[in-house]
Amino acid sequence: MQISPVELALPLQPAETGGKQENSSSSFAEMLNDSLKKLNDTKVNADNMTIKYLTGEIQDFHQVAIAMQEASLTMKLAVEVRNKIIEAYQEISRMQV
Amino acid sequence: MDLFSNQVMVALVKELDAGTLRQRVMANNIANVNTPYFKKSTVEFDSLLKKALGKEPVEMITTDPRHFGGKPSLAEVRPEVHIDKTTTMRTDGNNVDIDEEMVNLAANSMHYRAVAQELSDRYSGLSYVITGGKG
Amino acid sequence: MAGFFSSFAISATGLTAERLRLDLIANNIANMNTTGRPDDPANPPYRRKIPLFSQILKQEEGTDVSQPRFKGAGVRVTRVVEDSNPPRLVYDPSHPDADERGYVAYPNINIVNEMVNMITATRAYEANVTALNAAKDMALKALEIGRG
Numbered sequence: 001m002q003i004s005p006v007e008l009a010l011p012l013q014p015a016e017t018g019g020k021q022e023n024s025s026s027s028f029a030e031m032l033n034d035s036l037k038k039l040n041d042t043k044v045n046a047d048n049m050t051i052k053y054l055t056g057e058i059q060d061f062h063q064v065a066i067a068m069q070e071a072s073l074t075m076k077l078a079v080e081v082r083n084k085i086i087e088a089y090q091e092i093s094r095m096q097v
Numbered sequence: 098m099d100l101f102s103n104q105v106m107v108a109l110v111k112e113l114d115a116g117t118l119r120q121r122v123m124a125n126n127i128a129n130v131n132t133p134y135f136k137k138s139t140v141e142f143d144s145l146l147k148k149a150l151g152k153e154p155v156e157m158i159t160t161d162p163r164h165f166g167g168k169p170s171l172a173e174v175r176p177e178v179h180i181d182k183t184t185t186m187r188t189d190g191n192n193v194d195i196d197e198e199m200v201n202l203a204a205n206s207m208h209y210r211a212v213a214q215e216l217s218d219r220y221s222g223l224s225y226v227i228t229g230g231k232g
Numbered sequence: 233m234a235g236f237f238s239s240f241a242i243s244a245t246g247l248t249a250e251r252l253r254l255d256l257i258a259n260n261i262a263n264m265n266t267t268g269r270p271d272d273p274a275n276p277p278y279r280r281k282i283p284l285f286s287q288i289l290k291q292e293e294g295t296d297v298s299q300p301r302f303k304g305a306g307v308r309v310t311r312v313v314e315d316s317n318p319p320r321l322v323y324d325p326s327h328p329d330a331d332e333r334g335y336v337a338y339p340n341i342n343i344v345n346e347m348v349n350m351i352t353a354t355r356a357y358e359a360n361v362t363a364l365n366a367a368k369d370m371a372l373k374a375l376e377i378g379r380g
């Protein structure tokens with residue numbers, strides 16, 4: 001008898017995010033920190049992959065290419081988020097009170 | 098925000114790893130086509146990937162990491178190398194079929210290039226969306 | 233690609249080994265008529281040379297679990313041995329190498345055998361070239377991943 005796996009319509013959210021959203025100000029800072037850490041991780045990973053490729057530990061170039069793409073895209077995302085934040089701040093500071 | 102952990106991206110990356118492993122295994126088979134008693138190796142990945150993506154019926158659903166016999170997770174799935182020990186008609190004990198290897202070389206190369214192109218396109222798409230159409 | 237165990241390196245070992253085999257076959261054919269005096273160690277006939285192929289196996293060194301574990305690293309010629317079959321004796325008393333009974337020792341080389349081996353070696357050489365080109369195509373495509 002064949003049993004098909006149950007497909008979930010939505011991915012399960014870990015329980016912690018519900019708790020974080022209650023306290024909005026500190027969660028934003030945490031989120032930023034988290035994102036910066038992830039950004040740094042992708043860059044470190046790209047550097048490691050490059051070194052491994054140069055020393056011959058990794059034979060396949062695509063692993064390096066993928067790591068560099070991930071770092072590059074994460075960086076672009078961070079830059080765009082920064083731009084949006086600055087735009088929002090400038091808009092708020094321009095508001096007549 | 099995690100841009101790269103959706104199923105398709107992970108599967109594409111793993112497919113590239115499997116492609117280079119297949120190439121290496123076939124190159125080794127071909128280099129040893131005249132080595133006495135050499136037995137060829139093959140790579141199994143497609144069926145493992147199918148199972149991990151949930152496209153095949155499984156024996157048991159696991160709810161706890163300590164359960165075993167369930168579906169392998171996509172992040173952990175890995176190609177496997179098997180040695181084909183079947184004997185052949187050749188008197189030197191070697192079972193490499195050079196024509197089969199040549200055909201599979203071509204197929205694998207095409208497949209790899211298609212997957213690399215797909216991945217490349219997805220990265221370009223992400224880049225375009227992230228930069229709002231500017232890059 | 234750097235490193236000894238990449239697909240390029242594996243195909244390179246195949247090319248080297250088959251090329252060596254072809255050289256030995258050419259040498260065998262060229263020396264088909266290099267005679268000697270029978271049972272005279274100071275004047276032996278040419279003996280057919282045969283390469284012994286064996287596969288190269290990589291030592292298990294990887295601490296990196298993400299790299300797949302495949303040990304094959306190509307092929308190499310471990311030794312070149314001489315054919316141990318006795319030489320072909322031909323009755324030819326007028327030959328300078330004839331012994332007291334009038335026999336000359338000719339190398340035990342069969343031209344048809346050598347031709348067949350030559351074809352096998354050539355075919356294997358070409359297959360290694362095909363494998364090399366496939367690896368090259370894949371590598372070139374991988375370089376394009378960042379470029380789009």
